[in-house]
Amino acid sequence: MDLKSNEPFWLVKNGLLSSYPSLKKDVECEILIIGAGITGSLIAHQMTEEGCKTILIDKREICNGSTSATTSMLQYEIDVPLYKLKDEIGNEAALASYQVCSASIDALEKISKKIKSKAGFKRKESLYFASKKKDVSWLKKEFDARKEAGFKVKWLEPGEIEDQFGLKKTHGGILSKQGASVDAFNLAHELLQYNEKKGLKIFDKTEMKSVRYHPTYNEAELTTGFKIKAKKIIYCIGYESKNLIKEDFVQLKSTFAMVSEMGQIKNKNFSKTLFWNTDDPYLYMRSTDDGRILMGGGDEDFQNPEKRDQLLSKKQKEIIKIYNSVLPDQPFDTDFVWAGTFGETKDGLPYIGEHPKFKNSYFVLGFGGNGITFSVTGMKMVSDFLRKKTHHLAEYFRFGR
Secondary structure, three states: OOOEOOOOHHHHHHOOOOOOOOOOOOEEEEEEEEOOOHHHHHHHHHHHHOOOOEEEEOOOOOOOOHHHOOOOEEOOOOOOOHHHHHHHHOHHHHHHHHHHHHHHHHHHHHHHHHOOOOOOOEEOEEEEEOOOHHHHHHHHHHHHHHHHHOOOEEEEOHHHHHHHHOOOOOOOEEEEOOOEEOOHHHHHHHHHHHHHOOOOEEEOOOOEEEEEEOOOOEEEEEOOOOEEEEEEEEEOOHHHHHHHOOOOOOEEEEEEEEEEOOOOOOOOOHHHEEEEEOOOOOOEEEEOOOOOEEEEEEEEEOOOHHHHHHOHHHHHHHHHHHHHHHOOOOOOOEEEEEEEEEEEOOOOOOEEEEEOOEEEEEEEEOOHHHHHHHHHHHHHHHHHHHOOOOOOOOOOOOOOO
């Protein structure tokens, strides 16, 4: 499955940061991680930190799947609003899900500092604004739920939003203190470079064909015929898990994104903030670390890469039209435009844990707008699983929930 198309900004901006060999012999390890995007890189970091003999493989060049197409908006907000999630899974679980996403932003900052990252991690506020008047009532309900939960939030009236950010035609919104942005493509490469020096073995263009399960270990056979013997396998394959797991657990969507030319940000507060609105699908906007505007939306049900890519021009015009109505005084001249595939779950939560059909294995699958923060949560969860500890969110992130 093709996860991206055209020219994702991060891939072009960063180029080929690192190159790794393909695997050309039989090997053994404690932990085999399949999928070398930002999720696999984070899990590999955790496993290497804990002293596990770890191998990481990817069928593509490293990070050339969805990590090169991500918008890398780091938010504690889950795609399902907190007040709704409380009704779906209960107060305690909903609050805990939001709280771990918030804590993941803090954890990612610490990781970035530890590895001396130059991937542009930057703390930002987040504005969730009502695009229609009818959305104000439930958005205020969401504001109350977040405030009651202890999140640092402030309600802004339309005039305040226009004064602070230059956004017009809004109907008020929630300004959250907690948020950040990063170049996830660059960060993933940095994590791998850092951990390779500590013993992590990395192989690209190395594709798993099948797995034979044994009582205490697994044996993964590659398309080349070579084998990897591992005590545990951790699948970090994102939306491609749909090809591996047959039940209907995630809905695939196509999303569209674009980046402007440099120097088009007129409002200084724009660069300090993440933006998204209450439309369905929602519009999202942020700045990049080199002073561009990144925005996107226009989600459609995924059919195939060809039909998705045929929509690029149409979606570009639609998204820019919405942008111009909200920010008429801030130009947007497109420099890059691309499409990607992502997964959407009914409750907005990830799948992290075991699957009954895959023995000695764990999945770390962060979906929706919180893929990266859920992956950071997955680091601790996998660590607990390997130590036979219970994680308080395992029940709510499990398969078959």
